[in-house]
Amino acid sequence: MEELDGKVAIVTGGGSLAAGIGNGRAAAVRLAESGARVVIVDIADRNMAETQELIAERGGECLSVRGDVSLPDDCAAIVRRAVETWGRVDVLVNNVGVAGPPGTAVDVDLDAWDACLRVNVTSMMLMSRFAIPRMRAVGGGSIVNLSSAAGLIGGHPSLAYSTAKGAIVNLTRSMAAAHGPDGIRVNAVAPGYMYTPNVYAQGLSEDDRERRRLAAPLRTEGTGWDVGEAVLFLAGGRSRWITGVVLPVDAGLTSALAVPDSMTVQSPRPH
Ligand SMILES: NC(=O)c1ccc[n+]([C@@H]2O[C@H](COP(=O)([O-])OP(=O)(O)OC[C@H]3O[C@@H](n4cnc5c(N)ncnc54)[C@H](O)[C@@H]3O)[C@@H](O)[C@H]2O)c1
Numbered sequence: 001m002e003e004l005d006g007k008v009a010i011v012t013g014g015g016s017l018a019a020g021i022g023n024g025r026a027a028a029v030r031l032a033e034s035g036a037r038v039v040i041v042d043i044a045d046r047n048m049a050e051t052q053e054l055i056a057e058r059g060g061e062c063l064s065v066r067g068d069v070s071l072p073d074d075c076a077a078i079v080r081r082a083v084e085t086w087g088r089v090d091v092l093v094n095n096v097g098v099a100g101p102p103g104t105a106v107d108v109d110l111d112a113w114d115a116c117l118r119v120n121v122t123s124m125m126l127m128s129r130f131a132i133p134r135m136r137a138v139g140g141g142s143i144v145n146l147s148s149a150a151g152l153i154g155g156h157p158s159l160a161y162s163t164a165k166g167a168i169v170n171l172t173r174s175m176a177a178a179h180g181p182d183g184i185r186v187n188a189v190a191p192g193y194m195y196t197p198n199v200y201a202q203g204l205s206e207d208d209r210e211r212r213r214l215a216a217p218l219r220t221e222g223t224g225w226d227v228g229e230a231v232l233f234l235a236g237g238r239s240r241w242i243t244g245v246v247l248p249v250d251a252g253l254t255s256a257l258a259v260p261d262s263m264t265v266q267s268p269r270p271h
Contacts, residue, residue, distance in 0.1 A: 003236045005035035009091035010082055012069050012127060013146075014040030015047025018197035023146060024095035025051045026228025027235075032060025034232060036091060039082045040064045069096050069123035079130040089134035091235045094124040094145045100160030113160045120164035124171060128186075132179060140183025144234045145172050146227075147190040149250045165190075169246050176244030185243035187234040192250025194222045217252035 009031045016022035024042075032038045032055040040062055042048045048064040055062045065081050067074035082089050098119050101112035124145050135141025150156040151165025172188040179186060193212035195204075213221045230249045233239055248254050 003034050003238065004031060004091070007036045007090040008039070008082055008086045008088050009036040009093065009235065010039040010041060010078065010089060010127070010131065011093040011095055012041045012078075012123070013096035014038070014051050014064075015042035015044065016050065016197040017047060018201040019050060020197040020200070021224035021228075022196045022198055023191060023194065023224045023227040023231075024093070025054070026224035027093050027095060027144075027231040028062065029054045029058065029060070030225075030228040030232040031091065031093075031235060032062055033058050034236065036235075037086050038062040039078065039085075041067050041069065041078050041096075043068050069094075069127055070119045072126050072129075075123070075126040076130050078127070079134060083134055088138050089131050090138060090141050092127055092131040092135075092141070092143045093231055093235065094127055094143065095231075096120075096123055097146055097148070097165070100158035100162075100164060102158050104159055108159055116158075116160040117164050117167070120161070121167045121171065124168065128175065132182075132184060135184050136182050141185075142235045142239075143175065143179075143184065143186045144231050145186070145188040147172070147188045147246060149190055149192040149248060149254050152190055152246070152248065152254045172246060173244045180243055185234075185239070187239070187243060188246040189227055189230045189234065190246050190248045190250065190254070191227050192216055192222060192248065192253040194224060194227060194249075196224050215253060215258075216250060217256050220251055222249065222251055 011028040013024040014028040016025045028038050028040050028051050040048050040051050065078050067078045100116035101109050145168050147168040148165040150162040156162040172186050176186040227249050
């Protein structure tokens with residue numbers, strides 16, 4: 001598959017906190033396998049090493065750039081490095097996302113709330129601010145934002161995280177409307193309970209892993225590769241007529257309402 005030959009893609013959070021396949025790592029590898037030259041961005045150098053190795057093993061090309069996407073100067077420098085190295089930017093995957101502080105409106109820490117919105121949402125606007133002029137310069141592009149099932153429905157223990165992920169939904173639609181006339185598509189992926197390094201590095205018991213698997217209708221565990229595949233589809237030309245969508249990659253989690261049998265109201269029997 002050479003659908004992205006000659007294209008340059010930036011993947012923020014292209015590393016992972018631990019060994020294994022995170023969403024950003026999978027997206028970077030799949031884009032590189034499909035012909036794109038990939039700029040991997042991460043706040044920590046060590047997190048990017050495994051992504052670089054996986055891309056090299058598959059014969060792909062990548063450049064690792066350390067940067068904090070919540071800082072405008074870093075975002076500008078990341079895009080500049082991409083253009084200095086490979087002359088263009090076609091794809092931006094805004095993958096960085098961090099767990100928010102716990103708590104409801106009554107007790108959430110205000111500084112932690114602000115930091116969560118800054119890293120999860122503002123960073124996507126900032127990276128886009130610098131990438132979009134480069135996409136316009138080459139006649140178009142594709143932006144893929146990482147939301148979450150937690151941005152589509154309530155019930156998450158962190159109000160800050162679900163608020164941030166919900167904001168990404170309408171950031172995506174609003175940007176799709178604003179930049180469509182320039183040939184720039186903007187879509188989002190909303191992962192469910194993926195089994196990724198950031199999740200298991202925090203200590204996930206086998207019981208919890210099984211509960212997560214059984215929570216969604218398909219009853220199958222998802223990995224970063226499932227997200228990477230969706231990102232690749234939305235980034236590349238096979239989705240050329242798709243913009244402003246939010247694609248759940250969640251084994252059906254957000255499509256199902258879990259109602260215990262005991263609460264089901266039966267329709268009255270017809271006479
Ligand atoms: N893993 C899941 O189950 C899951 C579920 C729903 C949504 N998501 C979303 O998917 C995305 C990727 O999640 P993941 O868990 O696979 O992580 P990941 O493995 O893709 O790793 C994210 C990387 O981002 C880096 N990072 C953090 N803050 C940064 C910053 N300010 N600047 C630059 N880099 C930074 C980290 O160092 C880490 O290496 C996130 O937006 C997350 O909210 C994940």
